[in-house]
Amino acid sequence: MASKRDKLIRLLSKNGEQYISGQELSEQLDISRTAIWKHINELKKDGYEFDSAPKKGYRLTRIPESYNESTIKWGLSTEWLGNVLYFKESIDSTQNMAHDLAKKHAPHGTVVIANEQTLGRGRLERPFESNKGGIWMSVILRPQMAPHQAAQITLFTSVVIAEVLSTLTGLPLKVKWPNDLYINDKKVCGILTEMNGELDSINYLIIGIGININQNENQFSSNLREKATSINIASNLTWNRAEIVQDILTALEKNYEQYMDTGFHTYKQKWASMAYKMNEMITIQTPQKTYSAKLIGIDDNGALLIEHGNETVPLYSGEIIW
Ligand code: BTN
Numbered sequence: 001m002a003s004k005r006d007k008l009i010r011l012l013s014k015n016g017e018q019y020i021s022g023q024e025l026s027e028q029l030d031i032s033r034t035a036i037w038k039h040i041n042e043l044k045k046d047g048y049e050f051d052s053a054p055k056k057g058y059r060l061t062r063i064p065e066s067y068n069e070s071t072i073k074w075g076l077s078t079e080w081l082g083n084v085l086y087f088k089e090s091i092d093s094t095q096n097m098a099h100d101l102a103k104k105h106a107p108h109g110t111v112v113i114a115n116e117q118t119l120g121r122g123r124l125e126r127p128f129e130s131n132k133g134g135i136w137m138s139v140i141l142r143p144q145m146a147p148h149q150a151a152q153i154t155l156f157t158s159v160v161i162a163e164v165l166s167t168l169t170g171l172p173l174k175v176k177w178p179n180d181l182y183i184n185d186k187k188v189c190g191i192l193t194e195m196n197g198e199l200d201s202i203n204y205l206i207i208g209i210g211i212n213i214n215q216n217e218n219q220f221s222s223n224l225r226e227k228a229t230s231i232n233i234a235s236n237l238t239w240n241r242a243e244i245v246q247d248i249l250t251a252l253e254k255n256y257e258q259y260m261d262t263g264f265h266t267y268k269q270k271w272a273s274m275a276y277k278m279n280e281m282i283t284i285q286t287p288q289k290t291y292s293a294k295l296i297g298i299d300d301n302g303a304l305l306i307e308h309g310n311e312t313v314p315l316y317s318g319e320i321i322w
Pocket of ligand 1: 092093094095117119120121122123124126128130135136137138179189190191192208209210211
């Protein structure tokens with residue numbers, strides 16, 4: 001049976017733009033006006049917003065985003081990606097849980113999502129800030145491919161996510177080698193592909209995807225604030241994460257099938273068309289040195305292609321620092 005709180009939300013949302021008086025709410029719910037007022041205050045703490053006016057009463061102006069297993073699964077129309085889906089309110093890292101599940105034979109396409117990670121990790125074991133408000137998700141894949149092709153998967157994933165986010169938001173998403181998405185010179189998404197396998201075969205891959213969605217600047221630590229952005233900061237809008245997850249899973253499933261059928265070529269071209277600083281001079285840092293070169297694309301192995309002196313050189317590891 002619906003609680004008084006749920007009935008109150010339903011009554012107010014049914015009334016839309018119209019105010020409804022405290023007296024009428026109290027009669028309809030059969031509770032005192034003080035109890036209504038207490039419920040309204042509790043709802044405000046949970047992110048509901050109201051207008052209230054003397055003699056008119058209340059109207060609901062904002063319902064908080066609902067992000068949980070049901071809202072993600074409801075309306076998810078993929079065939080295999082996310083058929084097995086775990087949602088955690090808080091977790092150390094969705095990568096850890098995905099590895100445990102994969103070792104226990106979780107099927108291809110299993111997805112782990114969390115509202116918050118306490119020990120989110122990025123490339124090179126760097127900490128990855130993952131407060132409430134973003135999408136933190138790990139996908140287990142069992143592709144039949146050679147281990148050296150795994151680098152393509154990170155680039156393929158970044159292209160698919162950049163396409164989904166730019167279609168949805170109209171924002172200028174860029175892909176930055178090897179594993180980031182940028183908006184206006186700031187990082188909005190990181191991808192971490194981890195592999196378990198033998199020399200010549202992959203047992204499983206975990207693709208970790210972290211996207212800043214609804215955080216405002218104050219939710220980033222001070223050192224991240226100047227380097228990172230969120231979809232909310234860039235668009236000035238609050239987004240429904242469950243719907244974004246559904247769009248991403250749908251696009252990943254469709255494109256993964258295409259990639260397995262026809263290969264990396266299409267994604268390599270798309271990557272180049274969305275590349276951050278394409279045909280510009282960039283600064284590259286490797287453990288040995290820091291130097292400048294022109295970014296001209298990626299190769300079939302997922303290496304970055306740079307023009308250095310008169311030569312085109314593939315870069316397999318390193319960092320674009322500027
Ligand atoms: C990076 O920027 O270096 C990669 C970041 C990857 C973050 C995602 S969030 C979901 C998954 N869980 C983690 O701990 N990391 C990945």
